[in-house]
Amino acid sequence: MHTLRSGSSITHPHSFHFPLRIANLNGLSVSGEQDIRPHSSILMIVTGGHGIIELERQQHNLTCGTMLCCNSSTLSISLNPQYHFHGVWIEYTTQPPQHTGANPLNKGTPVRAVSPKACTLASELLKIWEKPAQDQPFAVQQLFSELLAECFSRQTEIQASAHWLDQVLQHIGTHYNEDLTRAQMAERAGVSPEHFSRTFRKATGQTFNEYISLLRIRRAQQRILTDTPNLTTLALELGYGEGTYLSRKFKQVVGISPAAYHRKNKRIVALNFNHTASLRAIEIMPELGVYSSWMERLELAPAQQKLRFEGSRDTSLYQSVAAARPDVIISYSLPGENKLLLPVAPVVELPYMQMGWREQFQQIAVIANREQQAEAWLNRYDELCHAANLELGRLLGARGTAIVWEIDEEVAYCYSSSFGHGSQILYGELGFRPPSALLEQGLLHNGYLEVSIDHIPAYPAEHIFITSIPSTREGRARFRALLQSPSWQKLEAVQKGNFYPLNQPEKFYGFDPLSSLAQLKTFMQAITSQIYMRQDHIKPWSS
Template sequence: MTAPYSGTPFPLTASFQLPRRIVNLSGLPASSGPGAPAPCSILMIVSGGSGSIEVDGNQHVLTAGSMLCCSSSLPLSLNAQFSLQGVWIEYTSVTRPGDADASPLNNSGLHSSAPAAICSLACRLLQKWNEPSEDNPFAVQLLFTELLAGLYKLHTQIIHPQEHWLDHILQYIDGHYNEDLTRSQLAELAQVSPEHFSRTFRKATGRSFSEYLTLQRIRRVQQRLLTETQSLSTLALEVGYSEGTYLSRKFKQVVGVSPAVYHRKAKRIASLNFNHTASLRALEIVPELGVYSGWMKQLELVPAYPGLRAEGTNGTDLYRSVAAAKPDVIISYTLPGGREQLLPVAPVIELPYMQMGWREQFTAIADITGRKLRAEEWLSRYDELCCRYNRELDRLIGPRGTAVAWEVGGAAAYCYSSSYGHGSQILYGDLGFSPPAALLEQGLLGHGYLETAIEHLPDYNADHIFITSGPSTPAGHERFSSMLHSPRWQTLAAVRNNRVYLVDQTEMFYGFDPLSSLAQLNTLMQSIRSQIYMGHDHIRP
């Protein structure tokens, strides 16, 4: 990371940070500043597009990953005219009497490459800000605090990089665990003495370097045993041991059973994402610990026994729950910094989001759990249903044309590519519709999603328009209703041809898994049938 203007170490105060305004950068007018009515602190995180910003008289280029943390008293001028996407946050500090009234991040400056996890967290915060939930009224505060904590840690590493050599060493071990690593070699790489290396390493990880390296190697072997059958000699060479007998001895020391027993036994599973929990339930597996969505609760898919946590559980509490469940394997999306924390508990299988569709994730989980045949049977029935629905659509509407599925929030609307789900995997994958040209021009496929103001929905004309989620706030309802009454909306071909479908099943369409996809497929088909056969469910003012 580079900082174009110098920052000073931040003060340690007992301040509490409260968000006042959270907006998408694409919604800010070109050449605008924060426009804050009173002094506050600014966070800007760019997730896509390009633009520029003038900070204290200096011009800087903004691209994906650019990040600004400063006080609103600093002269700012943002040029967002080049489809700049990201999050602009204005927040205030509440302090104890006598403490400095400032955010700990105010002096951290402008940086060029915020981690993907920070960008993703900022986007989630924006969505929760625009769509407050009565079921989880503290979601915004929790996400905002998590974002500040991540930025605080990141800035600490930037201004004191020599104090964070351990993070680099752990990353090095993660990529070179199968090599002949020694304490002296890594101490030299960290530019510290072997003694200081050992003390710091054990304090941070709870293990000596050799114990940690052994644990890394055995977890990799466990991962291989979950999906493949390999000789111990082959596995030993792959992870850095000379022969299989030694690997078997080390494996039993760490896991408690031999590799053969571990390979055969029924696995206790912890699922840290509700999509993966749904995949397990489609395979008729109840995890020892699983994250469940509200929609899955409505279907009564949540077992009655204790130890299960719901979606939105605080990360630290969830990790404690995982350890208490004593799983044989943990399944999750990529966990920034979390895999190392869970390493002592069990091997972590990370299924990369957006890089794997729900079918690929479902198949991978079936391989891990030994239910490959059951997954193939499930997918075969699903594909037969898709074929039947496509024959029905051939009769009802003929050539598919274009379609878009919108989730309408309090201030903005969102649509997604098929790699993100939200019903798009059904429309563009299973049912043969295409995204409208306006979405492709805005880079939908590259970014994975598009956010736009509610009033701009008529800009994205499609032959079929689905509203899978309606506004959750009075202000959102008012804006949405005004848009529906607008002449531009009324002139759309989809409106005139009675091909706008109100679905409004937010939680169902949030899922990206076998059970949610099946429900989304049936719901979309029922919406189309209802519109054609009854002709009174379309959206008109």
């Protein structure tokens, strides 16, 4: 992790801001940046996909439309890009220099939302930075100033009401099962009850009492979906006096009784392609689902049931999901998006990177009332794993070490089994071991390791798999230079022919039943094909 350095300077009433570097977040690793200038500022705007950023040991989810702003002197930053993550990273300086904390954008929470206009401006700024036009010499400064002004305007617009409202909503979210009143919350916010009611309803679309009831009923639905709680016990948990009253309120909000809701075949929306794949594995077609490019090629769903975003993500997401009329929404823990969907249906959150794909699959099967189908699927999968291990035992004997590399434009990544990307197959199902050099670098603790492309030979393994290679001309040139380097040629895996350039990134990004099955088959076909070809037989493993 790169720790940004501290410094001091003076404040000036008229400051001018100049970009020093603008880069695409797709391929940029903040934790690996070693040339961030002291006394500069960082502005990061996410324009698509999602990821996680760690600021001073606190993790924040990043989705389209979120912004990070901080001074280079104040924070340690570690960025973990996830699915289709892209955006714009800007490092800029101020003249005259400002003292720490004087940046007008760096106020309060470092990660917050920006307008769709800001996302558009950031994308245009990146294009002009990368391909400057000779006839527009001031285009970068003009767009950058417009972007800063838009971000500041948005911040100023929402700061007055959002500051106390966010605190109130956070308090309600934690204490909704207690006897809360509008007067108590208005006093807590430091505003009049009338102003509280107007602002609250404008922000949530509901009155204070309606919002409390909705939170309680959504929590009841979540418990019913994932457990079989006693109705009276559940009522007490939610702040209701008895089960019959809970049942009456439940029917008012949901339209059916708790028992009927538990029994019915649910209309499900999946906001992550891993969860969509879990549903398809137990033969459930979600009313709306996110599909990876690899899954789309399998033609697993008609176009109208694929979740896509146009314009503002928040607006598009709400409209698309609401139109599907779901009984339950399955998502990772994304507080902003999940709160947005509260009026539509309960959101069952599966903790990101804290549950293996099997646990997620089994939890989704419980939600969908398909536990037996999931158990049968896993039994068939385990039989296939057993057959694969018998074959490897016959061909290889003891497994030895293996490593999976994802190679980006300038850096490469490898993962522990808890992070997926095929490592759960190698280190879990097939019994290979991570090389000791990875363990010494803290792979099991951190979950992944990032190195420059030319440092890959420093982590030798008996089997080397590459699941993605760079797509740009410069990246491919770096990759070719690696393959031609003496340090690569000396690797035991290369000399013995145990190097497998698979280059199927979309298949190996999934962490779900269908992707794991495909990854297992791909690994086995690669390993056995090499062995049989060396033995003058062509008999790749297939089942």
